[in-house]
Amino acid sequence: MKESILIVDFGSQVTKLIARRVRELGVFSQILPFNEISKKALLKHNTKGIIFSGGPKSVNEKNSPRVSSIIYKQNIPILGICYGLQLIANEFGGKVMLSNEREFGKANIILKKSSILTENVFSLKEKKQVWMSHSDKILKIPKGFEGLASSENCEFAIIQNIKKQIFGVQFHPEVVHTIGGTEILKNFVRTICNCKSQWNMNI
Numbered sequence: 001m002k003e004s005i006l007i008v009d010f011g012s013q014v015t016k017l018i019a020r021r022v023r024e025l026g027v028f029s030q031i032l033p034f035n036e037i038s039k040k041a042l043l044k045h046n047t048k049g050i051i052f053s054g055g056p057k058s059v060n061e062k063n064s065p066r067v068s069s070i071i072y073k074q075n076i077p078i079l080g081i082c083y084g085l086q087l088i089a090n091e092f093g094g095k096v097m098l099s100n101e102r103e104f105g106k107a108n109i110i111l112k113k114s115s116i117l118t119e120n121v122f123s124l125k126e127k128k129q130v131w132m133s134h135s136d137k138i139l140k141i142p143k144g145f146e147g148l149a150s151s152e153n154c155e156f157a158i159i160q161n162i163k164k165q166i167f168g169v170q171f172h173p174e175v176v177h178t179i180g181g182t183e184i185l186k187n188f189v190r191t192i193c194n195c196k197s198q199w200n201m202n203i
């Protein structure tokens with residue numbers, strides 16, 4: 001059975017673009033709605049990594065979309081994008097609140113600490129252009145996580161928990177406006193998830 005990356009869809013307009021970027025790396029990807037995630041689904045699709053998409057909701061809304069906690073107990077690496085990052089922070093005890101200044105469009109982030117996720121993409125203290133689209137931001141990261149990068153209005157633009165193999169980015173690496181975004185996804189898919197290039201999207 002071929003390896004796959006599972007994209008959990010929280011309603012982002014560019015969820016399909018995440019899946020395409022993964023497939024362009026030679027790794028099969030599938031999209032499932034957040035409410036269809038189960039241990040059985042993870043096993044069925046030979047899931048080697050999970051990516052949480054962005055979404056239009058706030059994690060602080062009463063009926064905001066969430067996934068079963070079972071997903072965090074499978075020892076499968078997870079990458080959260082935008083809403084996905086905020087959901088991870090919220091689920092593990094961090095604090096997410098409405099930002100006074102919404103970030104939408106191009107922004108610069110600065111890497112404070114090196115990571116396997118940003119290897120050969122960002123240099124320490126170097127400004128890098130990314131594409132933001134969020135009104136909430138993380139005020140406090142959960143215990144066991146560390147902040148890796150920040151923007152002018154967002155202290156935690158990249159976070160990670162190496163022990164749990166959980167990563168999150170506030171920006172959108174799947175869009176062309178994020179410089180090095182494809183390389184970030186490649187680091188997650190090929191290095192962190194250890195997926196091989198075994199699939200041709202042209203077939």
